[in-house]
Structures are given as C-alpha cells and as structure tokens.
Amino acid sequence: LRTDWKTVLVLLALAPAACRQDMHDQPKYLPLQKSAFFDDGRASRPLIDGTVARGHLEDTAPSHTGKVGDTYLRRVPYAITRPLLERGRERYDIFCSPCHDRTGYGGGMIVLRGFRRPPSFHQDRLREVADGFLFEVVSKGFGVMPSYAVQVPAADRWAIVAYVRALQLSQHATLDDVPDEERARLESEKP
Numbered sequence: 001l002r003t004d005w006k007t008v009l010v011l012l013a014l015a016p017a018a019c020r021q022d023m024h025d026q027p028k029y030l031p032l033q034k035s036a037f038f039d040d041g042r043a044s045r046p047l048i049d050g051t052v053a054r055g056h057l058e059d060t061a062p063s064h065t066g067k068v069g070d071t072y073l074r075r076v077p078y079a080i081t082r083p084l085l086e087r088g089r090e091r092y093d094i095f096c097s098p099c100h101d102r103t104g105y106g107g108g109m110i111v112l113r114g115f116r117r118p119p120s121f122h123q124d125r126l127r128e129v130a131d132g133f134l135f136e137v138v139s140k141g142f143g144v145m146p147s148y149a150v151q152v153p154a155a156d157r158w159a160i161v162a163y164v165r166a167l168q169l170s171q172h173a174t175l176d177d178v179p180d181e182e183r184a185r186l187e188s189e190k191p
C-alpha cells in the first residue's frame with residue numbers, strides 16, 4: 001500500500017507538467033469554421049475545378065481506357081516521336097522485359113526462373129491486335145500477368161505500346177514498310 005501512495009504522489013507531481021496547451025491551442029481552423037480572413041467568411045476553401053480525390057480517378061477518356069465505347073483504339077492517341085519511343089523503351093525494359101525479355105520473345109529472367117512463359121509478341125495475332133488492346137492488357141493485366149496501372153501512368157503505358165510496335169517491326173518488316181527516300185538508300189547499300 002505504501003508504494004501505491006508513492007506512485008500517486010509522483011503522478012500528482014507530474015500532472016501540472018502535462019497541462020501545457022500549446023499544441024491544442026495552435027492557431028488553426030476546424031472544418032466549416034467561420035473565418036475573418038477570407039472574403040466569403042468560410043474557412044473551408046472551395047475545391048479548385050478538376051480536383052480529384054485520391055483514389056477516385058475514374059477517367060473514361062479513350063486515352064485512359066484504350067477504347068471508344070466497346071471499340072479499341074486502332075492507334076496510340078499520341079504522335080509517335082523519337083522521345084516517345086525512347087521513353088517507351090526505357091519503361092518497357094524496366095517493367096516488361098523481366099518476363100517478355102528485351103526483344104519480346106518471352107524469355108525474360110523471371111520466365112527462366114520458372115514463371116509462366118508469355119506469348120511472343122512476334123506472331124500475327126499480336127501484330128494485328130489494336131493498340132488499344134495492348135494498352136488494356138498493360139492497364140488491367142491479362143491471365144497471370146498483373147496490371148501495371150499503378151506503377152505506370154497512362155501516358156507511359158502508351159509509350160510502352162508504341163515501343164512494343166517498334167519491337168515487332170524490328171523482327172518483321174519488309175522493304176515496303178520503309179519510306180521511299182530511305183528505301184532508295186537501303187537499296188543502293190545492298191551488298
């Protein structure tokens with residue numbers, strides 16, 4: 001019982017020290033409080049146009065879904081420029097090559113270690129699908145392949161799609177795919 005009294009005394013001695021109110025009384029507004037600072041008298045400010053709450057972006061734009069209605073976009077909805085392709089290559093090498101390998105045949109390191117082997121990009125079916133379909137595969141995942149929507153923003157997913165097309169061309173192009181002026185140059189360089 002005596003020790004109990006000691007504890008109580010110690011606690012009583014400490015109690016006043018806990019009574020500083022600085023953190024409680026800091027100058028701040030509570031939600032929906034009145035304000036003398038803003039002209040409209042409201043402490044809570046109106047949302048800026050286009051504000052999206054975290055985790056609530058439900059964008060239905062084709063550049064976000066890869067589709068118009070139920071139809072896949074045939075082509076990447078951006079101009080295919082060298083910087084776009086370079087960005088696509090960089091993102092592809094980071095996010096896709098571990099499984100699809102850097103050439104797209106499907107022999108990436110994870111596959112060599114036992115993960116299901118993805119189909120090669122170098123086959124007619126995947127050469128013929130719409131760009132919007134490839135975008136959807138990356139955005140939503142496909143079979144055992146996970147979705148990359150969280151790690152890779154939509155614009156980068158399109159850059160990756162454009163780069164997958166470049167990979168496909170790298171393994172499957174004819175002289176007809178080459179612009180006229182370049183074709184003449186290629187032909188003159190023939191061994």
Ligand code: HEC
Pocket residue numbers: 092095096097098099100110115116117118119126134137138142143144145146148160161164
């Ligand atoms: C963890 C391994 C892995 C990664 C990383 C990965 N994929 Fe895949 N991908 C697969 C597998 C496995 C399949 C086949 C899925 C199945 O059949 O269940 C596949 C299928 C595909 C297909 C074919 C869909 C079809 O119609 O057959 C495409 C296109 C594709 N992936 C693109 C990509 C792109 C682009 C990336 C990078 C953003 C990527 N994948 C990242 C494993 C992966």
